[in-house]
Amino acid sequence: MLPVPVVRRLLRVKVKVSRNRLMQIAVSVFGLALVFAVAFSYFENVDFFTAFYWAVITMATIGYGDVTPKTEAGRVVAMVTAVAGISTFTALVSLLAENFISSSLRRMMGMHRVRYSNHYLVIGRGSSVSTCVNELLGAIERGELKLAPIVVVFPDEEERKRVELPEEVEVLIGDPTSRETLERARVDRASHVILALEDDSKAVFVTLMVKRMSKARVFVEVLSEDSVELLRGAGADRVVVSRSLAGRLLASSIFEPEVVDVIEDITSSVGGYDVAVMEGNAFWGRPYMEALRELKEREDVFLLGYYHNMPVLNPPLEEPIPPGAKLIVLRGSVSTGKLR
Structure with a gap:
């Protein structure tokens, strides 16, 4: 009797295969190749490797002609193999092309999943995102920040079109309050998360989610000073009040414009x-x-x-x-x- 852990693993593999069409077709192709290889090896009296090679070449309709059946039974197996190979290989190639095109489309639409670790994750909208990304890239070039990928999450395609980002930045589209979006951005493996959502209540909610899913340091831009304590309580490592800073600079530009220029x-x-x-x-x-x-x-x-x-x-x-x-x-x- 098989041990319980082995049985569980076999069941998991069975479930994965049953849910994945590409895996089903691939297993079918491999299984048929094995069956035809055994038959060819038996009827033609050749070693199994040669028989398996013949089966794959025949199923793929390549037919080099270096291995050919000599017996009638072997020729029958060859005909069945060729017919079965056309259908199964065509299905396999079609699914591979479908998956490739689907993956490319998802990447173009920003709906794909990144595979980075220790990356910088910027979530938000508006000019704060592009400014933040440019500063991060500058710090990386100077050696002040560790070289790591930068991933940006925009809430929608329109925001993505409005904000210009360098080509090396990975862009995703999705609702930042959705766990699925954060999972696609691999927030669990990010080293730093920057939030510039232009909505303080949403910033608090996303901060709570990020802290629950990840050990990354979280930096948040808020509009109101009333939200600072809430965000600190939610786990934000640093909170920047953008409107207060902008207001101070606007006032200073009246009586000490030179100071504003220096600060900028x-x-x-x-x-x-x-x-x-x-x-x-x-x-x-x-x-x-x-x-x-x-x-x-x-x-x-x-x-x-x-x-x-x-x-x-x-x-x-x-x-x-x-x-x-x-x-x-x-x-x-x-x-x-x-x-x-």
């Missing part, structure tokens, strides 16, 4: 300058002035301060940089070639 420049990797964070273990315990001077001479970057639980900008020159701190620096954007 340093927050974009494609501008003239870029604010970045770098490891500072070589300067832990040393005065801020030494780090400022050495970084300018050696790295051609300007030290703005350090991050230790919170940002500390422009500290006293004699203040030592605490252990565990990261350095906040200003440097020229790689795209402009202005500094390093």
Whole structure:
């Protein structure tokens, strides 16, 4: 008697075969080839490999002529094999072509399933998506982010047409609140998930789903500050209030427009300058002035301060940089070639 685990595996295989037409036809072709090979080996008195080779060649209607039946029984088997081969091989090739075309169409429509791991997943709509993707690509080119695929999920085809993305970005179409969409995007294997849904209630719901399905870090854009605590409670690792930031910049553009220009420049990797964070273990315990001077001479970057639980900008020159701190620096954007 077969062990229970073996029986269960056989039952699973049987169910998969019964539900998959392509597998059914493939098993039928292979089974017929075995049957005809046994018959040919028996009637023609040849080894099994030669018989199996003859059966496959005959079923595929290739007929090289290097192996031919000599007996009447062998010729009968050859005729039956040729007729059976035409039907089964035609069905197999048709299903293969159908699956290939279906897969291509699903990819064109964004309804396919990705097979990535540790990828960056961006879900949302609007200009925030394209800006985010461009920043990620820039950080990858500079070596600040690990090289990994970027997958974008749009809610519909119209949104996909409105937003221009680089060719190397994988695009899916689907409802972000649907588990099926998140599964197709392999959220369970993503390293980071970015949500820019332009709907705070939907952002809370999707964050809960992502956290339930994945261990990825989740970063969310919201419109209202009232949603920040809800999203943090849902498990979001960081929440950005886009309208509050936009409002502050709009107000500042009236009385200090130059500051707005600086902020827009340093927050974009494609501008003239870029604010970045770098490891500072070589300067832990040393005065801020030494780090400022050495970084300018050696790295051609300007030290703005350090991050230790919170940002500390422009500290006293004699203040030592605490252990565990990261350095906040200003440097020229790689795209402009202005500094390093």
